[in-house]
Amino acid sequence: MEREWLDNLYRLVLQQTQDGIILSDADGVIVFVNDAAERIRNIQRENILGHSMVDCHKETSREKVNRALGYLKSHEGNAVSRMVTDSVNDKYYENIYTPVFDETHTLQGVSVISRDITERRRAEESKAAIQRAQEVAHATLMEKYHSLMMTSMEMLTNLLEARDFYTNGHSKRVCEIATKLFEHRNGIDEHFLDIQWAAKLHDIGKICIPDAIVHKPGKLTSEEYETIKMHSALASDIIRPLDPGSRIWPMIRYHHERYDGKGYPDGRGGEEIPDGARVIAIADTYDAMRSCRPYRSAMSFDQCIEEIKANAGTQFDPKWVKVFLELATTGSID
Ligand SMILES: [Fe+2]
Helix, strand or coil, rough: CCHHHHHHHHHHHHHCCCCCCEECCCEEEEEEECCHHHHCCCCCCHCCCEEEEECCCHHHHHHHHHHHHHHHHHCCCCCCEEEEECCCEEEEEEEEEEECCCCCCCCCEEEEEEEEEEHHHHHHHHHHHHHHHHHHHHHHHHHHHHHHHHHHHHHHHHHHHHHCCCCCCCCHHHHHHHHHHHHHCCCCCCCCCHHHHHCCCCCHHHHEEEEEEECCCCCEEEEEEHHHHCHHHHHHHHHHHHCCCCCCCHHHHHHHHHCCCCCCCCCHHHCCCHHHHHHHHHHHHHHHHCCCCCCCCCHHHHHHHHHHHCCCCECCHHHHHHHHHHHHHCCCCC
């Protein structure tokens, strides 16, 4: 009685469980199909009971199923899982094929458990679609932001150039020399554009300094000199909001630092100074020496070269002085 009751319970559980269950014997003949299997796989048990499990699959899937069953029979305990797309009924389900062995390791049959994963797949697809849409929106926003940033920097460059009439294209020439030095040593890498912008805008802080000081035709008093020294820190404050990656403003802030740590605004030395700022420092000094000032005439090419050479290791990074001299002797800088 107990045994009969338990067998009946097994049968009811198999029949009523939410996952589809199809059982075959050791020869692959289907002997059991529960209600959920009919529903999930859209089949009718009377059409497949007593038939070969392979033959119950679509013509195109039969070879795969046959291979899977062969694998299961020879690998005790392993299961094979297959995802099925039912395009006719617009749903997805997963079949797990498991061999059933008895205590003597003899194959008794194969169970196929089918689980409807349509909702899970829909949720995954919808999540992936949302993520794709967010990525596109983010990329568009970043593109707009980048374009706005470039426009703002271009405007600042024009503003500086307009106010730079006295030094007549100094920023442009510093940019040319600095990019030549940088390219000669590093090639055109991902920092190339950054150094171009930094060189173009290195003196943008001077727009905050009174004209009477910036354009003073004579020597500056010590108080005026202290005022003009503020331009590099002021410039970094102007550029920082346009430079979320912090790749440009540090080169601007530190372009008057010296390799021996005696520069301004923070007295940084050696490797503490961003590499790009060390490049701009040489280009800036060279162009200033080569240009006329109301209180002195332009220095000759040779005098400038000697000056740069003499300050390697004190004012300038010797590594970049070497690059500068290489370019100067080959006529790339004049
Ligand atoms: Fe400067």
